[in-house]
Amino acid sequence: MSAPSELRIEGLRAAVKGRQILQGIDLTVRSGEVHAVMGPNGSGKSTLSHVLMGKPGYEITGGRALLDGVDLLALAPWERSRAGLFLAMQYPIEVPGVALVDVLEASFAAMGHDASLVPSSVRAEAERIGFDDKLLGRALNVDLSGGEKKRNETVQLAVLRPRIAILDELDSGLDVDALRACARRIESMTQADGLGVLAITHYSRLLTELKPDVVHILAKGRIQRTGGPELAEELERTGYADYVDEEPAAEPAKARVLDPSAHPAASGAAFGDAFADPFADPLA
Numbered sequence: 001m002s003a004p005s006e007l008r009i010e011g012l013r014a015a016v017k018g019r020q021i022l023q024g025i026d027l028t029v030r031s032g033e034v035h036a037v038m039g040p041n042g043s044g045k046s047t048l049s050h051v052l053m054g055k056p057g058y059e060i061t062g063g064r065a066l067l068d069g070v071d072l073l074a075l076a077p078w079e080r081s082r083a084g085l086f087l088a089m090q091y092p093i094e095v096p097g098v099a100l101v102d103v104l105e106a107s108f109a110a111m112g113h114d115a116s117l118v119p120s121s122v123r124a125e126a127e128r129i130g131f132d133d134k135l136l137g138r139a140l141n142v143d144l145s146g147g148e149k150k151r152n153e154t155v156q157l158a159v160l161r162p163r164i165a166i167l168d169e170l171d172s173g174l175d176v177d178a179l180r181a182c183a184r185r186i187e188s189m190t191q192a193d194g195l196g197v198l199a200i201t202h203y204s205r206l207l208t209e210l211k212p213d214v215v216h217i218l219a220k221g222r223i224q225r226t227g228g229p230e231l232a233e234e235l236e237r238t239g240y241a242d243y244v245d246e247e248p249a250a251e252p253a254k255a256r257v258l259d260p261s262a263h264p265a266a267s268g269a270a271f272g273d274a275f276a277d278p279f280a281d282p283l284a
């Protein structure tokens, strides 16, 4: 096992389109630890994962994030990946024309590893989580079902062996058998390889196999409470009523007149920066 790693998030604040989403997040994940992050829809969980991985469009308005002392927020997404950070996206994107093995071989080469090991490693990891190897030859995530995409993410994680993995709702879409297999595989990596995990989830089921050391409740852009595994069980019973404001009475919808010149396509902005955003849907 290599030297222990640490992802340290301090006072992280971020805004999107002028709206403050993350209001100051403090969280430290070390090698071998599993931290679950749970919270209501729209509370900022995916925003946290995007900001940490470097998805464009977010403005960092305060704080910092360090991986083994390196300022992650100053790095391009691929540099963060090379530094040992991995993100399994809530909605994995489809990349036509690029096979999974090609991506992983390029990643291995970029890290100075022997890329010839990739095909056998991919096959072994796919078999371990019951992922049909017929699907491995397809372009990345293209025409895969929701659950197959999540298994595909798990194969990538297991082959790449990052130091810290962020799993954004890895469990969504997985059937019970696949969920158990993927969660077990990741749990074994925490023990054998010292993988540190930040697991965003809505359900404690993921956490029966991927055993959290710590559970955080993220609501309104802040960690509102931190506890042990029992906190996940408590949330299933109680929900988030204690952590969110009362819903204001819904206003009746007003008719809006759209200004066609305000659409990004009208200015060409929708296409001009297509290759600057590695998270963008290439078919959009």
Ligand SMILES: Nc1ncnc2c1ncn2[C@@H]1O[C@H](COP(=O)(O)OP(=O)(O)OP(=O)(O)O)[C@@H](O)[C@H]1O
Binding pocket: 016, 017, 021, 039, 040, 041, 042, 043, 044, 045, 046, 047, 048, 057, 090
């Ligand atoms: N690019 C964006 N433009 C506008 N608003 C955004 C953008 N990205 C996120 N938001 C808003 O930020 C808030 C937080 O979104 P986020 O995706 O982080 O929530 P979440 O906690 O992951 O929710 P869920 O449990 O539903 O996945 C939401 O209100 C969302 O609408």
Ligand SMILES: [Mg+2]
Binding pocket: 045, 046, 047, 090, 168
């Ligand atoms: Mg989300």
